[in-house]
Amino acid sequence: MAEEKKVYTRTKGIIEGAVSGFCPGCMHSTIHKIIGEAAEELGQLDNLVRVEGVGCCGLGQFYVTCDETIAAHGRAGAVATGIKRSSPNSLVYTYQGDGDLAAIGLAETMSAANRGENFTVIFVNNGIYGMTGGQMAPTTLVGMKSTTTPGGRNPEEHGYPMHMSEILNQLTAPYYIERVSCDTPQHVIAARKAIKKAFQYQLDGKGYSIVEIVTSCPTNWGLDPLKSLDFLREKMFEEYPLGVFRDEGKKLK
Amino acid sequence: MARIEITTEACKSCSYCVISCPKQCIEISDKVNSKGYLYAASVRPEDCIGCAMCAQICPESAIEVWR
Ligand SMILES: Cc1ncc(C[n+]2csc(CCOP(=O)(O)OP(=O)(O)O)c2C)c(N)n1
Ligand code: SF4
Ligand code: SF4
Ligand code: SF4
Ligand SMILES: [Mg+2]
Numbered sequence: 001m002a003e004e005k006k007v008y009t010r011t012k013g014i015i016e017g018a019v020s021g022f023c024p025g026c027m028h029s030t031i032h033k034i035i036g037e038a039a040e041e042l043g044q045l046d047n048l049v050r051v052e053g054v055g056c057c058g059l060g061q062f063y064v065t066c067d068e069t070i071a072a073h074g075r076a077g078a079v080a081t082g083i084k085r086s087s088p089n090s091l092v093y094t095y096q097g098d099g100d101l102a103a104i105g106l107a108e109t110m111s112a113a114n115r116g117e118n119f120t121v122i123f124v125n126n127g128i129y130g131m132t133g134g135q136m137a138p139t140t141l142v143g144m145k146s147t148t149t150p151g152g153r154n155p156e157e158h159g160y161p162m163h164m165s166e167i168l169n170q171l172t173a174p175y176y177i178e179r180v181s182c183d184t185p186q187h188v189i190a191a192r193k194a195i196k197k198a199f200q201y202q203l204d205g206k207g208y209s210i211v212e213i214v215t216s217c218p219t220n221w222g223l224d225p226l227k228s229l230d231f232l233r234e235k236m237f238e239e240y241p242l243g244v245f246r247d248e249g250k251k252l253k
Numbered sequence: 254m255a256r257i258e259i260t261t262e263a264c265k266s267c268s269y270c271v272i273s274c275p276k277q278c279i280e281i282s283d284k285v286n287s288k289g290y291l292y293a294a295s296v297r298p299e300d301c302i303g304c305a306m307c308a309q310i311c312p313e314s315a316i317e318v319w320r
Contacts, residue, residue, distance in 0.1 A: 024265035185309035
């Protein structure tokens with residue numbers, strides 16, 4: 001019998017023995033895992049710098065092995081700009097929720113993208129403010145209940161969901177924009193590939209990349225993990241279709 | 254023979270591995286870890302093909318795979 005080989009090992013991008021602080025079924029932890037794996041595959045774990053937004057991603061500070069700092073709420077794009085410009089050889093990424101990136105941080109998000117800053121944005125869109133107990137985010141679906149829209153989001157009063165990948169795709173400077181998810185093993189693999197590609201573009205000096213991950217918040221959606229997957233696929237993917245919006249690297253030959 | 258190892262202390266009982274295994278060889282057990290979660294366990298291990306789908310989907314990086 002052939003000797004057995006280890007074919008899947010926990011990434012060194014996550015602290016050995018650490019248990020995440022995220023809720024059961026929350027894909028924040030999946031995303032932390034695949035960021036570690038992508039950086040590891042590129043041999044960049046020791047060169048990785050994380051700029052954390054404010055939200056449930058804050059739990060990641062006790063979970064990842066890379067250097068990191070936490071930006072004031074929404075300002076990760078500005079902080080990452082400073083870090084990347086002063087340490088251009090570091091592999092810098094921001095990790096931001098939809099409240100952080102698309103509400104309070106909208107100006108910093110747009111400005112950094114518009115300047116084509118050479119860092120990578122990991123944007124976790126779960127359609128809600130998870131950390132603070134489930135308030136409406138700019139990405140909350142029409143009709144979706146939150147603590148601040150107890151009757152469901154009403155566009156006349158609260159506006160419509162904002163599609164950040166599509167909005168950023170209106171700018172000239174961004175190099176790579178893709179929307180992925182983590183609801184199946186296949187999607188997890190594709191999401192890791194997208195993050196790895198974005199990291200590689202940054203290492204090649206190509207400029208601004210954003211990988212939007214459409215995900216869930218089982219706790220504040222009030223659904224168990226498996227039911228949250230159904231909602232994600234039936235409702236979130238309809239509003240936020242997965243796919244590549246821009247890949248300048250593909251155009252070159 | 255392929256096999257998996259589950260770090261039961263990291264498991265949060267989400268069942269994502271259970272629904273992702275093409276061979277139905279993971280189930281949520283009736284045993285509780287120190288955090289209070291009923292953790293996932295390998296069943297019918299002889300059916301495991303080492304595809305690592307369970308490990309890919311596991312949010313908690315709780316599964317490692319040998320083949
Ligand atoms: C200046 C400021 N305003 C408000 C808050 C409260 N606050 C903390 S996290 C958060 C929103 C988090 O939502 P999101 O970015 O979507 O992250 P999630 O927890 O859903 O991953 C808010 C409003 C704060 N910490 N700082
Ligand atoms: S509150 Fe929501 S986003 Fe935050 S860890 Fe729990 S499930 Fe994840
Ligand atoms: S490696 Fe594949 S077959 Fe084995 S338990 Fe995991 S998902 Fe099932
Ligand atoms: S996917 Fe991971 S955390 Fe979820 S039940 Fe399986 S082993 Fe536990
Ligand atoms: Mg959110």
